[in-house]
Amino acid sequence: MSPNNYLVLSALLFSIGAIGVVLRRNAIVVFMCVELMLNAANLAFVTFARLLGNLDGQVVAFFTMVVAACEVVVGLAIIVTIFRSRRSASVDDANLLKY
Amino acid sequence: MNFVAPVINYSQVLPILIVLGTALLGVIVEAFVARDRRYQIQVPLSIAGLVVAFVWILKIHATTAITAESAVAIDGPALVLQGAIVILGIAGLLLIAERKLDSSGDAFVAQAAAIPGSEAERTATLAKLTQTEVFPLTLFAIAGMMLFPAANDLVTMFVALEVLSLPLYLMSGLARRRRLLSQEAALKYFLLGAFSSAFFLYGAAFLYGYSGSVGFRQIREAIQTNAGNDVFLLTGIALVSVGLLFKVSAVPFHSWTPDVYQGAPTPVTAFMAACTKIAAFGAFARLFYVGLSGARWDWRPMLTVIAIATMVLGALWALTQTDIKRMLAYSSVAHSGFILTGIVATNKAGLSGTLFYLVTYGFTTIGAFAIVTLVRNASGEATHISGYAGLGKRSPWIAMLLSLFLLALAGIPLTSGFVAKFAVFSAAYESGSTVLVIFGVLTSAIAAFFYIRLIVLMFFQDPEEDGPTVAAAPLMTTAAIALCATVTLVLGILPNSLVHVIDAASRFVF
């Protein structure tokens, strides 16, 4: 098997995540789709690290995990705040700004 | 395995460390100082930290070096932009710290965790609680912004991008008035910001796959020797650009800009409109001029198209707006297009023009938003444009200052905006992108129309009966506006001194 298959898988997962972000209206699900995209990027980094024979890609994936964890904390805090004020986590219910 | 300790020249990264250290001190103040005394400590502490950082930037102004194991490049463009970010950060902090404008406190909610309209919110407001956490958060954002244009590899750039974004996501949701709008702005900003950083990261993965490293020098060398796989390079460039174009709000990645600018508390809008743009374009320029300069024939056509779309659509959308914050937001989209013109030029004049544009644009934007905080009615800021009718008759000074900023944004001669626009357009012309210059001049004319329409509204119409009033400008806001107005005027009349400084500094270290 060619290791490129991992890259194809990561491209697939990334695209699925991007479709989800555009398609879904629930803020939590949208955010989960972003996490899927970050995971796909990590898979690409790890695969490239193996193809290239250096560990830099793995270190970057490591950084991504830390950054994603921080993002999750802030993002979920914002989502919970919104939910508490309007009892809905739908992106569409939050549309005071659209006109 | 032998471990060689990493070399970091701390003197060169000291400005960033000073700001980060001040932010940490601010966090400690939040933890240990009594609630009613925090404000008195936070404001002087934050401003002192920024002033010291600026002094240190002046001290190391001639540095050209790559340090911290080639993670950070401290050179002319980085130092110019860091200096501008720190000064504009001080102006932004002054606006954020202002407590004399709103009858019930500052621009931020008394208690962010209290549900809007609830009893808890009412008691918190009555108890005059305040969220002084905004000061350390602002400093964290400033530190991220200072690192962003100095980042010399994709990982540092990604981390800096997040360091500057996370506090901004949070602060957009903290407005005192119209809280639902503000929280919604925070949600939109956060979701689209996270979406865009995923694109940036995936692009970084491909650039790593292409060159075997995330460092700009290695990527540049790989392009020069044509070492890697072109498919990876092109995919990487495209995806990384998407991530960065989101941050500079270029069309078609601008959709968050008007919503966030409108919903966020106006001092935060002022701060992020100016400083995020400077930092993001600085990083943009370093990535494309240092890392990807060898592939410029691949990215120039793409950026040219985006620059044209951004200029034209930003200006056209701004025409149709009735809310001044949204209008300024779309104008900032159009300005992104003008700045991209400088980047696409890919010559020295283009770089120095871009830097000059960023500095002047930052000052005019903060000034314009500062004046928006002053025009108020009973329910807070009156942002509808109709409220500005007859402002020139009621408070001629404020109307004159706003007109100055608007004229500078429009790029009328004798203001800094004209010099800046002239610089980027002439650089683009010099590099042979005549189409860009034609579109730039045409859209500048369209853009001038809506700025001047507002000026006409202010001076040649009678004020509404129950229209908004202009608050007597309190000390800190006055200081911020005075700083911005002075810079705008002085750089318009005598631009030479800054032009020389920037010209001398416009060289990236490789």
Place this chain on the structure above:
Amino acid sequence: MNLILAANPFTPGQTGTPEAVLFWILAPLAVLAAVSMIFVKKAVHSALLLAWVMITLAIFYIAEDAPFLGIVQIVVYTGAVMMLFLFILMLVGVDSSDSLVETIKGQRVMAMIGALGFAVLLIGAIGRSYTGFAGLTAANTDGNVEGLAQLLFTRYVWAFEVVSALLITAALGAMVLGHRERSSERPTQRELSILRFRPGSKLPGAPLPNPGVYALHNAVDVPALLPDGTPDPSSVSRVLKARGDVLDTKAFEMHTIEEGEDESK
């Protein structure tokens, strides 16, 4: 020479057969889970499917000579991040689901076409490109963790230091948005008991009846039945009452047992 070739189980640029088997079993499952994740209606199901994708990726990391990252992926992503997601979903309401109705007409089709185009472009590009296969045997000679640590504390030490600012920001932000300080003192237990026994108090001296007492059901949304068979409204949380989630007790009242029938059994 032959021995060396035999010791090297795969041809250059190819991975071994066990890994191929692993990949072809797990990768379709991961893609299937990811696709279902964006199409299932309930957010909780999406979260569980995403957790599955993440575990699959962890297994791939271990297969790709990144054992440390694989473990961290399980601990940090599935263990912490996804649990946080589930926690928030519980807080927001487990059955929070999407309408999946388009708000902008044709948006879904446009998104699908756009993203599928992107995927095809990307996959086509990657599929055509052949890259050499260096492998991590050399880089991992001192051990994967040691190799990572070496890089983390030399080349990437600056980013590593700056990440701390990110962590502090996240903690501070969560505090700002989540922490609520009481503006009035919380009544102490002593004050509460005095209040309860003071004449004219609306609270009874004895504890409130638990929900479900004497009923055939002890869920929190079922009011207790008093000895005379009538439901006691004070036994159910007023939050549930305000949400209209209190069940009708009729179904849970003791029925008079029909004589004869049960006895015979």
